[in-house]
Amino acid sequence: MQFGIFTVSDITTDPTTGRTPSEAERLQAVLTIAQKAEEVGLDVFALGEHHNPPFFSSSPTTTLAWIAARTEKLQLSTSTTLVTTNDPVKIAEDYAMLQHLAGGRVDLMMGRGNTGPVYPWFGQDIRNGIELAVENYALLRRLWTEDVVDWQGKFRTPLQGFTSTPRPLDGVPPFVWHGSIRSPQIAEQAAYYGDGFFHNHIFWPAEHTQRMVEFYRRRYEHYGHGAADQAIVGLGGQVFMRKNSQDAVNEFRPYFDNAPVYGHGPSLEDFSRETPLTVGSPQQVIERTLGFRDYVGDYQRQLFLIDHAGLPLKTVLEQLDILGEEVVPVLRKEFAALKPAHVPDAPTHASRVAAAGGAKDTTVHAEGDSVTGRTAEAATR
């Protein structure tokens, strides 16, 4: 099982000091957090994509490439990649590029994005959200698996004889997760392709997550990718820890009360009861997290949100230390002991290359360009 963190890249005022970090400061903090994640033994770092303040992460592949260059083992992912408003051609190119630079340590999580104004900024309409997710992803897959693509659809200009470069590393595209909080159509899409399904989990009651995951598993089996319990499931989680649970509650409460998404609403106690939010001791986080398995089954990836709502970098790094030293080693051991042998691990580049029968060079060499008439072979002579 993989453990990691996901961030939305929000720039939020620290409610305890009234101080708001600059973009430069917050961006550097996220780079530090990502490197620290590898240092403390976590497996995954996932970065969100947003195109409006208070977020900085408009260009995730740039950031992830920097992190890839500074890390050795960390799996890089997204939370999420906007499959609705990004041109699927650009997603295919950018993430194949990142995959090469990161030596295969890349996967993606597709999301629709729920901020209405973003759509028209990129020439789209939120009312077409599901249709965009369906069409764009179908094209993205073809761009990664077919060397030359002829294509016509509803939402972008047609393609004729188009080759997306670079071709995926070793001939194997990055693994894809589909993230959705409430749309069964997206769980259906993940199941249809045999891709992973990630439930954000942290904003809604567990019974809702349970129903979405159950539906995905049932449809995964229906489409013939394996048994329902072999479907690839990821979950979010949200934690804040101190040695003594009351210290954790006291320290986190002002951040909770003023948090961008749920702040100024329910109490910390109510929200902790209704959602997976766990504020307390490392042992409480271990017990709560192990409990997720009771309603979603054996799953492959657990990501925690630990750096939002204006928490200072120093605090976030302390949280990472606690996760790495006290929480994740226990969770790894306990989850592994519970998992039956026929339930797969989360796919990695290595496992996908092996499943494809080994690495292939799929470079498409141009036969000749229309400007000079020279071929690639002639140019190297």
Added chain:
Amino acid sequence: MSTRTLAVVSAGLSVPSSTRLLADRLTTATVDALRERGVTATVEVVELRQHARDLADNLVTGFANEPLRDAVGTVAGADGLIAVTPVFSASYSGLFKTFFDVLDKDALTGKPVLLGATAGTARHSLVLEHAMRPLFAYLRATVAPTAVFAASEDWAGGDAGTPALTGRVHRAAGELADLVAARPPAAPADPFADPGTSFEDLLKGL
């Protein structure tokens, strides 16, 4: 004898409230009218005052907490609805509106609904027609033709009310009972049932 469930939503704030009093009058009359039509009705009352904070939380978090989920489930799963609000600033109260804001937009589709409102003066009575009826038309509910308004003067005659109020209550209850008895029992749609169309159809539909 067949059975149906009636949900009653009351947005009254004081205890006792004239809004709840009107809701109870409408409910009793509807249960009687259903019995005359061979239908046994069970009644579940949602007092919105008890969910004031739950509703505010739902606006912020986007989900209903457990007590509110039960209330929403009661209304969504009922065969008929009696909805009564006090008039605040020339319309239904904010609390009343918030409940119908957080309800799934399809939860009331086709559901028989009886509307009621209360105020200090009969000069507000068109709130039923100008504010409440359009709201429930938007939600595609089947609204009974008679909606019942009760002002202070309607209660002045004591518990039994004025003959005029009693007459309106009975006419409205009869209309709701006709609508409820004529429909098969409610079966809420399950968004997680296996889809009727395959993903291939979704792809082809583009």
